[in-house]
Amino acid sequence: MSRAPLRPLARILKARERGENPDAIEAENRARRHEAMADKQRQRAEGRLLVLGLAFFCAFGLIGMRMSALASSVPEEPRASAVGNPIIGQRSDIVDRNGRILATNLQTHSLYAHPRDMIDPAHAAKELAAIFPELDEAELLKDFEGDRRFLWIRRQISPEQMQAVHDIGSPGLLFGPREMRLYPNGPIAAHILGGASYGREGVASAEVIGVAGVERKFDGFLRDPANEGAPLQLSLDLTVQAAAEQVLAGGMSIMNAKGAASVLMDIHTGEIISMVSLPDFDPNNRPRVQATGDQSDSPLFNRAVQGVYELGSVFKIFTVAQAMELALVNPNTMIDTQGPLTWGRFRIRDFHDYGPELSTTDVIVESSNIGTARIAMQIGAERQRAFLDSLGFLEATPLEMVEAPTGKPLLPRNWSEISTMTISYGHGLSSSPVHLAAGYASLLNGGTRVEPTLLRRETVEQGPRVVSEAVSARSRSMLRQVVTRGTASFGEVPGYEVGGKTGTADKPRAAGGGYYDDKVISTFASVFPANDPQYVLIVTLDEPSENSGDEPRRTAGWTAVPIAAEMIRRTAPLLGLRPQVDTPQQVGVTLTSN
């Protein structure tokens, strides 16, 4: 800080002249100047202190006024409001293709306790245990008399239970509104819908989240408030689904099977009209996932989507159709079926000996493994693989369920010649029934690829061509002959021109390789009506055994085919298909008068 010279120098100069010490005068000058400065600052500080005082006075006055305003207003009853981060409870409905409800919400209540507000905890515990038998009175009492301030008692209760709890009259027992996911049809379409449970829970509401199936896959859509409650429409038809489940359940018990699956698909759009997997469950009360054991035996397991099996002879039509497409054979080409066919250390046999040769049509009709294998040898591994890829057999289905990616086909590690031969009749490649349905639909609808879907499709653009229309028609005609004069004779449904192919595949042993002798997967893959294809139906039974004869019969012709026929008989009218009845010659009516 530079020191400014003190101004009144005159006295100092005079003092110097007189030879006196000027310090005293300088000090005096400084003191005076200091005082003047202090006075100035004091005046300024005075003003600013006044400002501060006023500010504080106003602030306290404001607080006092606000207090008065609050105190003179009417107190509100505390009410739950949605400030901050509300839990969105509203979840969209799921409906079938005709708008019938598959999943909806129901307003219920949750029951919780504030033990501190209880007057007589012992009485409350006793009454609660009487209303909810699964609650333990002693434990409740322990909770009520402990130092907990809050506890859930039941996540959701029925109106009757609510009234009963209300009648206990304890101020410490409280209800919170709670939306519950309801599946009014019970187990119908259980695997497709999946199920829902609670996410974040609050007293005022709880978040409902999907845990499996389409509920999980479309969780974001269903919870999105921007949809304004627009439902999710599936391709399913509720009545057809119900009929299919009923028929399949009945068939499964008659055929002593341990599981069954069926897929009914629109042949042109790939929409799944019905998809059943048995055993099933009730999504309203979804069972827990088994901790041990084979998951594929769990009721939660969706055999139609997640289950991949060697499906057997149903694949033969793909081989023959490809050979016809490649112009290697025509329906009348004679194929060598002399058995057994030996390839290295493998031998391929037929169910019966069909003699030295069969026409291509008869290879399908009689289901000759040897004949199909010989045709496959002409096609070759590369082309076979490419063809199956074009039908979607090499990847998991794009079905709109969270479980779909787990239904990944099992392919041979090395697509060798022997693999080509076994795959030609459906062994050595495992795929799900949905794969098979999509493959049949693509092949038989005129030859264009369809993708399976669970969503309603109004219009569909044609997929890439797989085979020519002519080959598709010839394939349908062969499949029709399988029913009229071949292995699937039980499949005839008057008026609906069913065509189809049976498949009976020995189940691979769980451990150690090789196949069981007495456990099969029997499948019937069908299309109807064969002359004007509309739908594809796959029925698969796991370990069926038809025991009416002398010895158990397990082939698809005896097990899966009759069930599929019954299903078509039941569902075709529901689907709006008119039976094609050959109207008998109109008998001329002669009006007679005597």
Next chain:
Amino acid sequence: MTEMVYGTVPVQSGDPVLPRWWRTIDKWTMSCILLLFGIGLLLGLASSPPLAAKNGLEPFHYVTRQAIFGGMAMTVMCIVSMMSPTLVRRLAVLGFLCAFVALAFLPVFGTDFGKGATRWYSLGFASVQPSEFLKPGFVVMAAWLLAASQQLGGPPGKVYSFVLTMVIVLMLAMQPDFGQAALILFAWGVMYFVAGAPMLLLIVLAGFVIFGGAVAYANSEHFARRIDGFLSPDLDPNTQLGYATNAIREGGFFGVGVGEGQVKWSLPDAHTDFIIAVAAEEYGLICVLVIIALYAVIVVRSLLRLMKERDVFIRLAGTGLVCIFGVQAMINMGVAVRLLPAKGMTLPFVSYGGSSLIAGGIAVGMLLAFTRNRPQGAMEDILLRRANR
């Protein structure tokens, strides 16, 4: 002539201590403080039994403690207020250094009592919060530095005090204790204001604060949510603020009656941060207005007395002390009525808390020492001095 003669009486420089104290002390302010403390005890009787019950203590455990600490605080206040400003300054600066060291060693020796912020030293029977004791010491220290800078050829005290403030604010923010940090900053700001901050700087500073707030609001979601929650007209009744507001409404003008209040059972901080809500519910608006009036009288009256003060140091130190005191009360009550965003701050002398009581006693003792009547160079003072001579 020597005075070292047997039987002579020692020369006395003026009056005996106590009468002079009684004559010069600001009796109004002191009465207000004693009244506040009394009201605090009364409200403690209402607000602390739920806490005592929760901790398994006899119902009036906290009231007893408050009375003991309060007695100590009042004693300290009286003793401090008897000291001369010079002695206060010396002791306060020493105290400030001690508190500063204690604050600096908090991260090493302190405990957080499981609350997530290391603010306390545990002494077994009680806990000490150094930042409470730091505040009065800091005010005196900063006032001393600012006053020194107004001497001709004095040190650059403004810069020194600003650096000191920033260091302390940083230390407090690291604990973290943003409330105390803001109080320290505020105290320095007020003192600087009274010490003659240039107007231009104040305007720039205000602009900077507004700009900073806007930037924080735009960028920090946490900050924005708190401000939105504060601004939004409807209030979730299941929050502390919701309970507090409802309690004030329930109380009306005359209260629901002694011991009839409910809010103390719902609010965990009923005996500290939300004691005004308990007061409003049980004793009504009347009691609350009395409390507000007491604070207003203390603050405004002290400021008016300081206006007449000639000594720069005393003026600044007194201003700093009284403003910290007032602003703390203001924030506490402002939060309860939703005039200010939520921030935990105790109500001086009314809220429960040993550290804050004794530190408050020291601070108010200093304030009383600074606001005592003393000659201010006015004409009557000079005449009085002549008459006494």
